[in-house]
Amino acid sequence: MSLSYALLGILKMSPMSGYDLNKFFNDSINFFWSAQMSQIYRELKSLEEKGMLTVVEETGTKGPNKKVYSITELGIKQLEQWLRNVPDKIDEDNHNVFLLRVMLLGDLGAEALYEQIKIRLQKYKDDLNELYEVEKRIPYYLQQTGRLEQKPFLEITLKRGLSDVSAHIQWAEEALIELSKLIENKI
Amino acid sequence: MSLSYALLGILKMSPMSGYDLNKFFNDSINFFWSAQMSQIYRELKSLEEKGMLTVVEETGTKGPNKKVYSITELGIKQLEQWLRNVPDKIDEDNHNVFLLRVMLLGDLGAEALYEQIKIRLQKYKDDLNELYEVEKRIPYYLQQTGRLEQKPFLEITLKRGLSDVSAHIQWAEEALIELSKLIENKI
DNA sequence: GCTGACATGTAATTCGTTACATGATTAC
DNA sequence: GTAATCATGTAACGAATTACATGTCAGC
Numbered sequence: 001m002s003l004s005y006a007l008l009g010i011l012k013m014s015p016m017s018g019y020d021l022n023k024f025f026n027d028s029i030n031f032f033w034s035a036q037m038s039q040i041y042r043e044l045k046s047l048e049e050k051g052m053l054t055v056v057e058e059t060g061t062k063g064p065n066k067k068v069y070s071i072t073e074l075g076i077k078q079l080e081q082w083l084r085n086v087p088d089k090i091d092e093d094n095h096n097v098f099l100l101r102v103m104l105l106g107d108l109g110a111e112a113l114y115e116q117i118k119i120r121l122q123k124y125k126d127d128l129n130e131l132y133e134v135e136k137r138i139p140y141y142l143q144q145t146g147r148l149e150q151k152p153f154l155e156i157t158l159k160r161g162l163s164d165v166s167a168h169i170q171w172a173e174e175a176l177i178e179l180s181k182l183i184e185n186k187i
Numbered sequence: 188m189s190l191s192y193a194l195l196g197i198l199k200m201s202p203m204s205g206y207d208l209n210k211f212f213n214d215s216i217n218f219f220w221s222a223q224m225s226q227i228y229r230e231l232k233s234l235e236e237k238g239m240l241t242v243v244e245e246t247g248t249k250g251p252n253k254k255v256y257s258i259t260e261l262g263i264k265q266l267e268q269w270l271r272n273v274p275d276k277i278d279e280d281n282h283n284v285f286l287l288r289v290m291l292l293g294d295l296g297a298e299a300l301y302e303q304i305k306i307r308l309q310k311y312k313d314d315l316n317e318l319y320e321v322e323k324r325i326p327y328y329l330q331q332t333g334r335l336e337q338k339p340f341l342e343i344t345l346k347r348g349l350s351d352v353s354a355h356i357q358w359a360e361e362a363l364i365e366l367s368k369l370i371e372n373k374i
Numbered sequence: 375g376c377t378g379a380c381a382t383g384t385a386a387t388t389c390g391t392t393a394c395a396t397g398a399t400t401a402c
Numbered sequence: 403g404t405a406a407t408c409a410t411g412t413a414a415c416g417a418a419t420t421a422c423a424t425g426t427c428a429g430c
Binding site: 006119159175 | 189192193196199201216217218219220221240266267270271273277279280281282283284285286287289290291292293294295296297299300306307310337338340341342343344346347348350351353354355357360361362365366369
């Protein structure tokens with residue numbers, strides 16, 4: 001399962017709790033990964049049982065106790081194996097509900113589609129701004145974990161997010177123009 | 188579930204069997220949707236039980252009998268409701284295993300990442316060619332189902348696929364350049 | 375006293391994949 | 403005869419979401 005490797009990979013950078021992992025997902029790599037808290041907790045438990053993680057309970061300064069997880073040698077080995085082993089079947093998760101809507105909405109007329117793409121365009125613009133925020137946080141984050149040599153790789157990852165969102169924005173803007181032409185001609 | 192709406196939407200264009208639906212997924216909208224046969228059959232059965240589809244068994248000219256499904260009034264109503272109702276929580280399925288790999292592979296060195304992106308770039312180029320094939324098939328398909336007025340909407344859908352893949356290709360090429368610089372400088 | 379952030383989990387359900395199972399027809 | 407395509411399904415498993423459940427601590 002890929003969530004387990006996501007957890008192993010992040011914990012390899014720095015030990016943390018399930019709660020922190022969720023924050024990391026939301027604050028940093030939300031543009032390509034997210035998870036439910038309940039799933040994270042369940043998976044952490046399972047990885048610990050398999051000996052890939054160890055856990056230490058930490059009495060925090062505030063809030064209830066934290067369970068801080070660290071990766072083990074076994075965990076590192078398993079993660080590396082997964083990373084090096086390129087799957088021959090490239091299994092991109094290609095269920096795009098929005099595009100399904102776009103295709104089928106045509107049947108209900110151009111106006112309905114126009115409105116929905118307009119809403120989506122705003123979302124893409126928000127996403128773009130969020131990515132800029134993430135970009136700003138990278139140097140700070142790298143310093144904290146002392147992994148400055150990772151900078152180019154994080155930048156490549158982030159650039160993919162930026163490139164995706166920019167393409168989406170351009171597509172949406174062009175689609176809106178197309179649709180407004182259709183709407184005008186129909187009058 | 189969105190698969191059910193995908194099935195309703197396609198069956199609204201034209202009645203067909205589970206087998207045909209799978210072909211439609213693979214030949215036309217594979218760039219944003221796919222499904223397992225077993226899932227399709229299960230879902231068709233469930234939609235029929237709910238009264239959103241009707242089924243007629245057809246003795247084909249070749250092969251075993253087909254079960255041809257058609258959408259009912261109820262099905263059309265449900266589909267339209269789903270299409271018009273814009274979800275406030277935009278729930279893009281954002282689990283990109285490849286990007287997870289990219290981020291984490293940095294830790295194993297630039298070479299490993301370079302190789303994996305190179306493989307991926309080839310896949311993107313194949314995808315692009317496949318999309319051009321789909322593009323060519325659109326006019327033929329529209330004539331067959333007599334839905335020429337749908338053309339602009341299918342084109343908008345397809346353009347999104349093209350825009351995505353083009354952005355991916357550009358990103359991959361730039362990433363490879365970046366990485367080769369890193370590799371050279373290390374020698 | 376209440377809200378919001380902190381913190382962890384269980385249970386039930388739904389969704390999706392994989393493996394298994396069957397059989398007809400056509401082209402080589 | 404045998405492989406490929408056509409055609410439909412069941413069973414078991416695994417993954418992900420949703421709902422439920424509990425409790426601390428800080429600030430207003």
